[in-house]
Amino acid sequence: MIEEEWNRLFDRAVPLLGAGLGAVSLVIGLMTLTRPLGKRIYYQDGQYLVSVRFPGQWHDLREFIQPNNPDVMAIYSQVGPDAWQLLDFVCRHVSYKSDVGEHWQFPSETLARGQGDCEDSALLTCSLLKNFND
Numbered sequence: 001m002i003e004e005e006w007n008r009l010f011d012r013a014v015p016l017l018g019a020g021l022g023a024v025s026l027v028i029g030l031m032t033l034t035r036p037l038g039k040r041i042y043y044q045d046g047q048y049l050v051s052v053r054f055p056g057q058w059h060d061l062r063e064f065i066q067p068n069n070p071d072v073m074a075i076y077s078q079v080g081p082d083a084w085q086l087l088d089f090v091c092r093h094v095s096y097k098s099d100v101g102e103h104w105q106f107p108s109e110t111l112a113r114g115q116g117d118c119e120d121s122a123l124l125t126c127s128l129l130k131n132f133n134d
Helices: 003-034 070-079 083-093 107-113 118-132
Strands: 041-044 047-050
Touching: 070 083, 070 107, 070 118, 083 118, 107 118
Parallel strands: none
Antiparallel strands: 041 047
16 A cells, blocks of 8 residues: 555545544443432442442342352352452452443353453452352
8 A cells, every 4th residue: 555545545534533433422421411420329128229230220239249150159169168269269360450430240240251340359259258158
């Protein structure tokens, strides 16, 4: 490809890229506006409800701690009941990846992806450690 062709291609691509980025920014802005500001958790009828997956979806906080999840139980049976070995497993097998906004993963999602943010690692660790009490 000669320089002139490259410049022509570049001149055509820049407006398309700009329009695409503008559309993405618009969608993200609209998603932000539809979320209730500062209202991601509340207490009602003995439950702590959190909105941390999709806008308008509320979950009991306890739904994210899943000691009986088959994936969690499989790891626990291989690694547990040593608490330090369980924590070591999470640290070695879950790499940190920040998310845009807040989207908590269930423990099986974190295990399948092998990545997550702080909450995702904490929820997986709690699910593994909860097997000590069950």
